[in-house]
Amino acid sequence: MSTDRNGYENEHHRVWELLPALVNGTADGEQTRRVERHLDQCADCRAELARERLMREALRLPAENAPDVELGLQSVSRRLDQVDRPRSSARSPRRMFPRVGGMTLVGVGLVELVALAALLIAGARLVGPAGNGSPAVYRTLSDTTTRGAAAVRLRLVFEGARPLGEFQSALLAQDLVVVDGPSEAGVWSLSFRNEGHDAESAAQALRRIPGVMFAEPVGLPGS
């Protein structure tokens, strides 16, 4: 009797653990049959199964405050329009995009911060790499005609109101110079002094520096 009872208890616990899989449809055939056999003799598990099925039903109700799908798609589309990079490139497509919703920087993700920074900087004058004599050019974010002419390769934001001077040595270590900024959002635009650098690698190095809130490459396609 005791052995039978222990066997029942063990099976009860095993089946109890299987119930979520049964409820969400991920249980396989054998697991399902095992649960069914146990349910025939276990009122507790039947009650639990009923409760958990209701939980699943409740959790699968549509969200009441779901954003509009079309507006969301338009927002994503605008982001992609602005980066519009050739996907055959192996480069990381970290780019700028506008944010449709909130207006403040507080609490937004880094990607959003980049987006807002991009908006603030959009249309701003972008100059070529220091010392290369390239003429200054103007472009909007979606302007593809000037690709390759401008050379802003990274956007950088420091925490708080920390002065640029604090980070100059770190920038120089990456062969970076400031070519614009800070914008109203505190975004600095950086360029490499010399060719041959990888913006993503430089951004990764900068991100490791305390006080750097974000560093994102904005390398132009093909650059």
Next chain:
Amino acid sequence: MFSSFRRRSSTGDAIPEADCLRSIAAGDRRALELLYRNYQPRLARFLSRFTRQEGLIEEVINDTFWVVWRKAHQYRGDARASTWIMGIAYRLAMKAFRDQDDLTRHESDEHLSTSLSHDPGTARELRDWIGKGLGLLPLDQQMTVELVYGQGHTVEEAAAIMDCPVGTAKSRLFHARVRLRNLLPDLAGEAMSANVDGGTR
């Protein structure tokens, strides 16, 4: 442009999500739109459990698809596409919630004990019922319950999404279920039998 794309998910067609990701990796915006239409409702459902801010929900969803667009080439197919996508959404959501400190927390236990004593009969009541019950759980347990019951993931997949050991996910689910069993009224009675019967039995 997206606006010119055909709505496919709304017809209920199954979407080969892994194929979608491969197309996205190749720069196919239509594939991204397809995936967006398919996932937006479920992501909204997932996120709405943790915040009431529609703007924040949209932000996390759109950021998720932005990351999907950027990282689709990294999807190796060793997990379900839904697990990979949910993992991205989970990480972005956790960060957004931490930043915003906007997790939807509910009323006091005292208030809840009253609320939970009512059997949920309508969709709104059902939504409130589960929302208030989950609201009393730690966030990691809430997330696990949502991923398993709401999103249909296995515990192993939930662990991958939350980037934690499977044992941890199992433990979270176990404790959440025990807690909910005590919190939620017993609904196995006749009132709910129509909703829950007809499955395995």
